[in-house]
Amino acid sequence: MALDATNAVPLLLQLLQMLLVLALAPLISGVTRKTRARLQRRRGPSVFQPYRDLARLARKEAVIAESTSPLFRGYPYFIFGATWVAAALVPTFAAQLLFSWSGDFIAIVALLGTARATLALAGLDAGTSFGGIGASREMMIAALAEPAMLMVVFVVALLAGTSELSGVAAYMSGPDVGLRVSLAMALIALIIVAIAENARVPVDNPTTHLELTMVHEAMVLEYSGRHLLMIELASMVKLVAYLSILACVFLPVGLADADIGPLQIALGIGSFVLKLLVFAVLLGIFESAMAKMRVFRVPQFLGAALMLGLLGALLLFVSRLKQ
Amino acid sequence: MSGLYFDIAHLLAGSLVLVSFMLLYQDRMFALLNVFALHAIVLSLAVAWQAFTQAAPHLYITAAIALAFKGLVIPGALHRIVQRLGIHRSIEPVGSIGVTMLIGIGLVALSIVVMLPVVTAASSIGREDLTFALSTVLLGLLMMVSRRNAVSQVVGFMSLENGLVLAAAGAKGMPLVVEISVAFSILIAFIVIGIFLFRIRERFDTVDLQALEMSRGEQQ
Numbered sequence: 001m002a003l004d005a006t007n008a009v010p011l012l013l014q015l016l017q018m019l020l021v022l023a024l025a026p027l028i029s030g031v032t033r034k035t036r037a038r039l040q041r042r043r044g045p046s047v048f049q050p051y052r053d054l055a056r057l058a059r060k061e062a063v064i065a066e067s068t069s070p071l072f073r074g075y076p077y078f079i080f081g082a083t084w085v086a087a088a089l090v091p092t093f094a095a096q097l098l099f100s101w102s103g104d105f106i107a108i109v110a111l112l113g114t115a116r117a118t119l120a121l122a123g124l125d126a127g128t129s130f131g132g133i134g135a136s137r138e139m140m141i142a143a144l145a146e147p148a149m150l151m152v153v154f155v156v157a158l159l160a161g162t163s164e165l166s167g168v169a170a171y172m173s174g175p176d177v178g179l180r181v182s183l184a185m186a187l188i189a190l191i192i193v194a195i196a197e198n199a200r201v202p203v204d205n206p207t208t209h210l211e212l213t214m215v216h217e218a219m220v221l222e223y224s225g226r227h228l229l230m231i232e233l234a235s236m237v238k239l240v241a242y243l244s245i246l247a248c249v250f251l252p253v254g255l256a257d258a259d260i261g262p263l264q265i266a267l268g269i270g271s272f273v274l275k276l277l278v279f280a281v282l283l284g285i286f287e288s289a290m291a292k293m294r295v296f297r298v299p300q301f302l303g304a305a306l307m308l309g310l311l312g313a314l315l316l317f318v319s320r321l322k323q
Numbered sequence: 324m325s326g327l328y329f330d331i332a333h334l335l336a337g338s339l340v341l342v343s344f345m346l347l348y349q350d351r352m353f354a355l356l357n358v359f360a361l362h363a364i365v366l367s368l369a370v371a372w373q374a375f376t377q378a379a380p381h382l383y384i385t386a387a388i389a390l391a392f393k394g395l396v397i398p399g400a401l402h403r404i405v406q407r408l409g410i411h412r413s414i415e416p417v418g419s420i421g422v423t424m425l426i427g428i429g430l431v432a433l434s435i436v437v438m439l440p441v442v443t444a445a446s447s448i449g450r451e452d453l454t455f456a457l458s459t460v461l462l463g464l465l466m467m468v469s470r471r472n473a474v475s476q477v478v479g480f481m482s483l484e485n486g487l488v489l490a491a492a493g494a495k496g497m498p499l500v501v502e503i504s505v506a507f508s509i510l511i512a513f514i515v516i517g518i519f520l521f522r523i524r525e526r527f528d529t530v531d532l533q534a535l536e537m538s539r540g541e542q543q
Binding site for chain 2: 304307308311
C-alpha cells in the first residue's frame with residue numbers, strides 16, 4: 001500500500017494511539033501508587049516515579065541465570081509485544097481508526113491470554129521453586145478469569161450485535177442501550193476480572209515479595225535490567241488496556257467517531273486521559289479499602305465474576321423479546 | 324418512554340435475582356441477614372415500580388408491607404435470634420458454594436426456558452416478572468436445601484416468598500386481601516419458626532438440622 005495523503009493520516013492516528021497508550025501506562029501506575037500512599041497518610045513518590053524506575057532498569061545490566069534456556073531472553077519482548085498490540089487495538093480516543101476492524105474483543109482477550117501464558121512459561125524457565133509457584137498460581141487465576149472475561153464479551157457482543165470494540169462503543173453511545181441489568185452485571189464481572197488479571201490487591205499484591213502470597217512477582221524474580229523493564233512496562237500497559245476497555249465499552253463519552261477532525265481528536269484524548277486518571281484514583285481507593293485474599297479464596301472471587309457474566313448472558317434472553 | 328419504564332422494571336426484577344445469588348454466596352450469618360434485608364428492599368422497590376406503571380395504588384401497600392416486615396422487622400428479629408443462639412459464625416453449607424452457584428444458574432436457565440413459551444400472551448413486563456419470580460422462588464428452594472443451619476433455611480424460605488410477591492405484583496388483578504393475608508401468614512410462619520428454633524436448640528444443642536435426621540423421637 002503506497003503511503004499518500006489519504007491513508008497517511010489514519011496511519012498516523014493509529015500510531016498516535018499506540019504511542020499514547022505506551023506513554024500513559026507508567027503515569028497511570030504512578031497515580032494509583034500515589035493514591036494508595038496518600039490514603040495511608042504517606043506522601044508517596046511522585047506520580048512520575050515509574051518513568052524513573054523504568055529508565056533506571058534500562059541502564060542496568062541484565063543478569064541471566066545459568067540454568068535458563070535461550071528462549072528466556074526472548075520471552076519479555078514477546079510478552080511486551082502481545083500486550084502492546086492488545087492495548088493499541090482498544091479504541092481509546094477515536095473509534096474508527098485504521099486498524100479498528102481488527103480490534104475484536106475476542107482477539108484482544110486472546111492476545112492478553114497469550115502474553116499471560118508466555119509469562120507463566122518464563123516463570124518456569126529458570127527452574128526455581130518461586131517461579132513454579134508463581135506460574136501455577138497465575139494459571140489457576142487465568143483458568144477462572146478468562147471464562148469470566150469471555151462471558152462479558154458474549155453479553156456485550158449479543159447486545160451490540162458485534163464483537164468489534166469500535167462497533168460496541170458506537171452502540172453503547174447510541175440511544176437504544178437503555179438501562180440493562182445484564183450490562184451492570186457485565187460491568188461488575190469485568191471489573192473483577194480486570195483486578196485479577198492485573199494482579200491488583202484482593203488477588204495479588206503488586207508490591208509484595210512475600211513468598212506465601214506473591215503471584216506476579218514470583219514469576220519475574222529471575223529477570224533484571226532491560227528484560228525486567230519489558231515485563232514491568234507490559235504489566236503497566238496491560239492495566240491501561242483493561243481500563244481503556246472499561247472506558248470504551250461502558251463509558252464511551254467523548255470518543256471521536258468516523259469523520260475525525262483536530263477538535264474531536266483533542267476532545268477524545270482529553271476525555272480518555274481524564275477517564276484513565278479517574279479510574280486510576282478509584283483503583284487506588286479500592287485497593288486501600290480491601291485486604292489481600294488468601295490464594296484459595298480467589299476462585300470464589302472469580303467464580304462470582306463468572307456467575308455474573310453467565311447470569312447477564314442468560315437474562316439477555318428474557319429482555320431480547322422486548323418489542 | 325415505555326422503553327424506560329420497561330428497563331427500570333427489568334433492572335429491579337433482575338437485581339432481585341442477583342441478590343438471591345448474593346444470598347447463596349454469603350458465608351457469614353450477619354452478612355446473610357443484611358443481604359436478606361436488601362433482598363426485601365429491592366423487592367419493595369420492584370413492586371412499587373409496578374404500582375407506578377400499572378397505576379395500581381394497592382400495590383404500594385404491598386411494597387410497604389414488604390419493606391416494613393421483610394426489610395426491617397424480620398431481619399432485625401433474626402439478628403436477635405442469632406445473637407441469642409450465639410451462632411453468628413456458622414453457616415454450614417452442604418456442598419461447596421461454587422457448585423451451589425452453578426446449580427443456581429441452571430435453575431435460572433430452567434425458569435427462563437419454562438416461562439418464556441408459557442406466557443407469550445402476557446405483556447412483556449408480566450412475562451419478565453414471572454420469569455424472574457420463578458427464578459427467585461427456585462433459588463430460595465435451593466437455599467433451603469443447600470444449607471444445614473436452620474436460620475439460613477428460614478432466610479431461604481423468606482426469599483422464596485419474596486419471589487411469590489414479585490409474581491403476584493406482575494400479574495394484574497391480584498386482590499389486596501390475598502396479599503395482606505399472605506404477608507401475615509408469613510409473619511406467623513416466622514414466629515412459629517422462631518419458637519421452633521429455640522426448641523430445636525434446647526433439644527439438640529444445635530440448630531444444624533442434620534441432628535434431626537438422626538432423631539427417632541425417644542428421649543435422649
